[in-house]
Amino acid sequence: MGARLHVPGVARTSLPVVLVILTLLPHSLLGKPAEEENTESSVLHQRVKRGWVWNQFFVLEEYTGLEPLYIGKLHSDMDKGDGSIRYILTGEGAGTTFTIDDSTGDIHAIQRLDREVKSQYVLRAQARNRLTDRPLEPESEFIVKIQDINDNEPRFLDGPYQAAVPEMSKIGTSVIQLTATDADDPTYGNSARVVYSILEGQPYFSVDAKTGVVRVSLADMDRETRENYTVVIQAKDMGGQLGGLAGTTTINITLSDVNDNPPMFDQRLYQMSVPETAPVGSVVGRIWAKDRDIGVNAEMTYSIVDGDGRDTFDITTDPTNLFGIIIVKKPLNFEKKPSYTLKVEGANTHVDPVFFKRGPFKDVTIVHVSVEDVDEPPVFDLPAYYIEMPEDAEIGTVVKTVSARDPDAANNTVRYSIERSCDPEKYFYIDITSGSLMTVRSLDREEISWHNITILAMEMNNPTQIGSVSVALKVLDVNDNPPSLTHYLEAYVCENAKAGQRIQTITAVDPDEPPGGQHFYYRLAPEAVNNPNFTLRDNQDNTAWILTRRGGWSQQEQTIFYLPIIISDGEQPVQTSTSTLTIRVCSCDHEGNVMSCNAEAYSLPASLSRGALIAILACIFVLLAVMILLMLSLRTHRKKPYLCDEEENVHENIVRYDDEGGGEEDTEAFDIAAMWNPREVHHHLGKMRQDMLPEIESLSRYVPQACVVGGGGDSNVHGYVLAKLLEADMDPCAPPYDSLQTYAYEGEGSVAESLSSLQSGTSNNDHEYDYLNDWGPRFKKLAEMYDKYRVENW
Helix, strand or coil, X not given: CCCCCCCCCCCCCCCCCXXXXXXXXXXXXXXXXXXXXXXXHHHCCCCCCXXXXXXXXXXXXXXXXXXXXXXXXXXXXXXXXXXXXXEEXXXXXECCCEEECCCCCEEEECCCCCCCCCCEEEEEEEEEECCCCCECCCCEEEEEEEECCCCCCCECCCCCEEEEEECCCCCCCEEEECCCECCCCCCCCCCCCCEEEEEECCCCEEECCCCCEEEECCCCCCCCCCCEEEEEEEEECHHHCCCCCEEEXXXXXXXXXXXXXXXXXXXXXXXXXXXXCCCCCCEEEEEEEECCCCHHHHCEEEEEEEECCCCCEEEEECCCCCEEXXXXXXXXXXXXXXXXXXXXXXXXXXXXXXXXXXXXXXXXXXXXXXXXXXXXXXXXXXXXXXXXXXCCCCCCCEEEECCEECCCCCCCCEEEEECHHHCCCCCEEECCCCCEEEECCCCCCCCCCEEEEEEEEEECCCCCCEXXXXXXXXXXXXXXXXXXXXXXXEEEEECCCCCCCEEEEEEEECCCCCCCCCCEEXXXXXXXXXXXXXXXXXXXXXXXXXXXXXXXXXXCCCCXXXXXXXXXXXXXXXXXXXXXEEEEEEEECCCCCEEECCCCCCCCCCCCCHHHHHHHHHHHHHHHHHXXXXXXXXXXXXXXXXXXXXXXXXXXXXXXXXXXXXXXXXXXXXXXXXXXXXXXXXHHHHCCCCCCCCCHHHHHCCCCCCCCCCCCCHHHHHHHHHHHHHHHHHCCXXXXXXXXXXCXXXXXXXXXXXXXXXXXXXXXXXXXXXXXXXXXXXXXXXXXXXXXXXXXXX
């Protein structure tokens, strides 16, 4: 039993159908029981024919018909046409892209096929019994291949493109290679055969039709003339034949720079100026040799090749390596040279040998530099001064005469001064016109060994122009200080010391610093040379020993000895000093260690009894009590008033002031109301002093006199005050009621004028006090005191 697969003709083409006859499955698989199958398979092996007639299907892509596309038909030899067999299709796209009629075995494509998406499908087919669903034949696999049509144009996947080629390139120089991609099947026809052509960019560039290489087609293209070009390239399939599909792309081509242009200065003469005070390194100006090239091909180096300013100026290149910067190399001076001329060369740094014939790649220009005159400060003849001077130089000694001048053409007069911050103690003075620096105080190397002075020089016509110079003065040492003992001005001698024993080593110090070093000489003072107790030995090494001359020392006899020592140095003039060494007699142990340097107190022969101690303490307390009572009695007696009549003047109170009075607001001193009733006190005027005459007029001769009795207002007060003054002068028992006031300045109306010493001279010897005798009885005691003082001073 055989079966065939019927493949219909496909729309739009007529293709021969290749039939593949497949062997049928074993007939025993189509319906025998499983037991019989196992038995017979073990006994008999037969070769049977497969029941399929099989084929490989081909179908064109991009079918656009309305009906499903018929692909082919499956048919089994066991199919009797009664519908008992059911055909099943599985695999890639089964049910979605491909369907099968399970009764007839017809296969259709129900979706549009695209070879560029999927070029073939692998499917499996099987025939089964419709009632039992038993496979009638084993499952077999077949392929549906999609045939290509020219439905895709060539594409430039990386476009648009950017490319560069050096300017002045030769014809045929490769610029870039392009590749277009066609998605059609390259093995089927000419659908994927691509040919290249140029649509835009002639005559500058061309493209190879097969390889897609873009090349230069015009010689000596100059970047400085035109830098950018746009080229359009087309790729067409079907070998470029009519009806082929085409795609295009754009190439932006840039001509890269080469050093084919020499530099050139835009000026043949540059005019520049610079002030004469410009410091070294200052920028004078810049120049530029222009180059049409760019980048490294335009970089320049500059140099001064000639001119009278080659040693005064220098030229460097700025950070961009394009401009030349002229700078000051040496200090300028308008008065010496007001202008300079420079010949400057600019050359390319990177030169391409290929273009040597277009050279030379350098150019020259002239730079004229004018120096501007500036009002400069005075300049000293030396940048600094160093002076040595002995410390014993007399006041007024000229240390150094400095000199400064105005460097300008005007040559203005210069005046000198010392910057006071550098000489706060004012040791020096400088003559304002001559510049002579001299001392005004004595120098002392031991106090200040160096003086750093800043001298200023100022122009008379322009005080803002000030120059300065430093003067370093070293004070040289002179032997003007005597040596003296150091550290030890006290020593001790043990009571058990023997004659000739060393008790102290002494050394000296001298603030002077002689060049040959210190040399000290020691000896005893003349009054101590023959003393029986101690002697001195000079060791000739700047030290001396103090030795004992005897033994048998005792604190009970004498505890302290004074030994005068004369110390002299070895320099001229010889300086000598006398120092006194104090030597104490001390108790020592057998090793010479001091135990005590004080005399021991004698002990009492017998101890005091308790009763004696109590009696002594009682006496001490009694004495203290008596002293306290005496002091209190004296103090009380001192406070009693010296009034003969306690009932007099009961309306007045004596008040002790520790400070100045409060004026009329002070109501605690006495009753001010009593001053308005002077008649109440007239009866007291009868008591007159017997030892002196009234001298009221002596203190109030400039005060207008008024009637004591009568009148009113201020005249009553005035009269009362005068009456009280008269009564105080006449009554020997009444203390003065005047308050003592101290004034720095007395009023102009005072007869005594000013008694203050604030504006008096520094000496009291010039004062005359005879006028005190003319002031009346109240100043008699004061006049006697000053007369006694004057006699004692004489």
